[in-house]
Amino acid sequence: MLKKILLPTILVILAYGFWISPDFKEIAAGVAIFLFGMLTLEEGFKAFSGGTLEKILKKSTDKLYKSISFGFVATAIMQSSSLVSVLTISFIGAGLIGLTQGIGIILGANIGTTTGAWLMAGFGLKVKISAYAMPMLAFGVILIFQKAKSLKGIGYILAGLGFLFLGIHYMKDGFEAFKNTVDLASFSVDGFKGLLIFVGVGILATVVMQSSHATIVLILAALSVGQITYENALALTIGANIGTTITAVIGSLSSNIDGKRLAGAHFIFNVVTALVAIAFMNQIMQFVAIISDSIGIASDNHTLRLAVFDSFFKIMGVIMFIPFIDKLVKFLNNTLKSSTLESDAGSDNAKYLNDSVLGLSATSMAAIVRETKHLYENAFEIITHGLNIKRHNIVSSMPLEEVVQEEYSKEAIDIDDFYNRRIKGIYGEIIDFSTRAQSQMEPEDIEILYKLKLANRDIVEAVKDTKHLQKNLVKYSKSTNEHIKMQYNTMRKDLAELLRNINIIATTDEEDIILMLLSKAKLHIEKYDIIANGTLDNLIRKGLITNEMATSLMNDSAYAYNISKHLIAMANVIFIDNNNDMKNIGEEMLISDDEVTSILEKKEST
Incomplete structure (x- = not known):
């Protein structure tokens, strides 16, 4: 007026x-x-x-x-x-x-x-x-x-x-x-x-x-x-x-x-x-x-x-x-x-994306990076609970064997509900905001923005893969068959280790630690491919698990593999590519895919 x-x-x-x-x-x-x-x-x-x-x-x-x-x-x-x-x-x-x-x-x-x-x-x-x-x-x-x-x-x-x-x-x-x-x-x-x-x-x-x-x-x-x-x-x-x-x-x-x-x-x-x-x-x-x-x-x-x-x-x-x-x-x-909506922004709504930051590409980019980390915080909680693990145990120094043993809930959580409330909306806001911010960015900034969009997609895909993994994971981690139970608990422990490492990466400024943990994570996703390493064939050949269990294990190991791959890709973009001190040395020091294969082959031969 x-x-x-x-x-x-x-x-x-x-x-x-x-x-x-x-x-x-x-x-x-x-x-x-x-x-x-x-x-x-x-x-x-x-x-x-x-x-x-x-x-x-x-x-x-x-x-x-x-x-x-x-x-x-x-x-x-x-x-x-x-x-x-x-x-x-x-x-x-x-x-x-x-x-x-x-x-x-x-x-x-x-x-x-x-x-x-x-x-x-x-x-x-x-x-x-x-x-x-x-x-x-x-x-x-x-x-x-x-x-x-x-x-x-x-x-x-x-x-x-x-x-x-x-x-x-x-x-x-x-x-x-x-x-x-x-x-x-x-x-x-x-x-x-x-x-x-x-x-x-x-x-x-x-x-x-x-x-x-x-x-x-x-x-x-x-x-x-x-x-x-x-x-x-x-x-x-x-x-x-x-x-x-x-x-x-x-x-x-x-x-x-x-x-x-x-x-x-x-x-x-x-x-x-x-x-x-x-x-x-x-x-x-x-x-x-x-x-x-x-x-x-x-x-x-x-x-x-x-x-x-x-x-x-x-x-x-x-x-x-x-x-x-x-x-x-x-x-x-x-x-x-804060209004009720804004005070809840830590969980269900974007809290760094607002029109006031669109004036500069630097502030727009910083807001998107921080919102991506916010999205990952929500995804971290959903994934840990989907694995039936307590979030605070992962971020603690508790031994991983004990982390897996202490369950989050007796019943499976509703990942669809979590996704709709705490992932879908924020993800949509990030994509919409990125599109508006892009109009004022230089080509080199747009290239970085594209990687950030991929990182957000990786987070969303990791949550979706957790939903697919959850059903059999809850079922077989309590099975009377010790062999299938051990495989699913190993899967839970490996993913818990990965989440713990990413949490350390997110909370430290030590370059050596970040690069070491990301390199270790790349080894992790190859090491636990149960088809490539012969674990599944061995279980079937010895009659230790049923055909139904074998099919579930094969599918779920693929979901676990994809969760790891998406989270590692996200961590690489957020914690190395967007760290001015590390982005020039990160690719040189980070272990390559060929080196991963070489290390694993040496381990198998010994």
């Missing part, structure tokens, strides 16, 4: 502005070009946010001061706190970072926005930056049409900077010309009333433009030609800081609960900081005057003093909030609670 009202209102205001003053067109065009430049700049930085993003995030956000530094640097480079906020929500939505880390990034991003005010006040208003804009645009457009992703990214960044500079030029010239038609300074309001009015105007301007950076640049341009007073400019700056939270709130609507909590933290931080600034406005202005005097900023240089105020105001807010971050996280966790 708000969007339906907002757009016509903006169009009416623009039309009225064009009507009362032709010079207003130059200001409006400057704002439009500036905003388009920000969008272009964002597109350029997205081109460089590929495979190493997760590693950078882990190293850059493991401590609060690192999170704040990361947010500051990212915003200073990209010149958009709104973009950093939306990307941080994407990181949280994909599970790359936690809420505390996300809040740290947001705090740093708030300080990072001050660099834009300093660049504008110290450089943009004193130099004819349109002269720099033209070559940037020319080179940028040429590079945008190149096929190489890096060149295209550089092209977008150059074009974005060119549009930013051009927009600033038009805004500055527009205000100078506009002053001859309408003197906005005549609308200034002094005192506390004026403070509140212009805070509101700053909020509205930022909500409309969806960029506090654009609002600050507009304020500085107007201030530089005396279209607004210094005091009103300070109030507009406070309002812009509140208005920028709207972008984060909108970006969080499609995110998971932690993304919504981060947007809540952003809103609380900016609003509380603004309220403190309003309450102590006179004292802050005195501090700004003292700081400005100490660094040699003249009393009539209001644009640079505004930059000092912007920095002091935002740094003050960060310092004020740092001691209370843990309490803020606790408050948000208690206040913004």
Whole structure:
């Protein structure tokens, strides 16, 4: 409803502005070009946010001061706190970072926005930056049409900077010309009333433009030609800081609960900081005057003093909030609670796939990998219970012989019910999400995505094979015929060993252990092929099992073989191909199929 009202209102205001003053067109065009430049700049930085993003995030956000530094640097480079906020929500939505880390990034991003005010006040208003804009645009457009992703990214960044500079030029010239038609300074309001009015105007301007950076640049341009007073400019700056939270709130609507909590933290931080600034406005202005005097900023240089105020105001807010971050996280966790559907997501629904992570191929891929692991967690439980084994025994250090002896249930579980509730829906969501994410991916990412789809299919097939195996496994593992009973319990023990090894692989970062266990698993699936190793022929020839038992054993050994093959293929994709540290060495060190055959032949000959 708000969007339906907002757009016509903006169009009416623009039309009225064009009507009362032709010079207003130059200001409006400057704002439009500036905003388009920000969008272009964002597109350029997205081109460089590929495979190493997760590693950078882990190293850059493991401590609060690192999170704040990361947010500051990212915003200073990209010149958009709104973009950093939306990307941080994407990181949280994909599970790359936690809420505390996300809040740290947001705090740093708030300080990072001050660099834009300093660049504008110290450089943009004193130099004819349109002269720099033209070559940037020319080179940028040429590079945008190149096929190489890096060149295209550089092209977008150059074009974005060119549009930013051009927009600033038009805004500055527009205000100078506009002053001859309408003197906005005549609308200034002094005192506390004026403070509140212009805070509101700053909020509205930022909500409309969806960029506090654009609002600050507009304020500085107007201030530089005396279209607004210094005091009103300070109030507009406070309002812009509140208005920028709207972008984060909108970006969080499609995110998971932690993304919504981060947007809540952003809103609380900016609003509380603004309220403190309003309450102590006179004292802050005195501090700004003292700081400005100490660094040699003249009393009539209001644009640079505004930059000092912007920095002091935002740094003050960060310092004020740092001691209370843990309490803020606790408050948000208690206040913004998961819905029933989302709280059950650990079992029956996807919990990492949400539209907020689709903006970057890196966050999309991370979300799919984590959701695949989530799917495997559910499949792990279904398979262990289908084998009539307790899940916690497999992940323990209990000897495998004892694991097999301690049954999960006296009766077979309903695997169809488990599959429909805890596998089918998540699998469908992963495939649907992957299809949507693929449209924004490069060919090399699509190739990785294809392997992930196969890994998900392997998980589903392993569950289906467990269903086929379950009937005879439950029947014969309790048989009075010790020979058939031993074969089925051996089958259960071998699969339990495989599941235990995969669990170790999933919970360790030791490369040697991962590669050793995967190599051992490849040996495992060949070693227990009862037809190839002569076990079945021996049982039949000696009359130890009936023909019916032999047929069941032959079919079920094939199901067990397929379960092993699917799970090993899945583990290879998830834990090696998607591990940046291991994917280059994994194939070289992992035992090959020819080596498996050679090892087994040597064992048989001895």
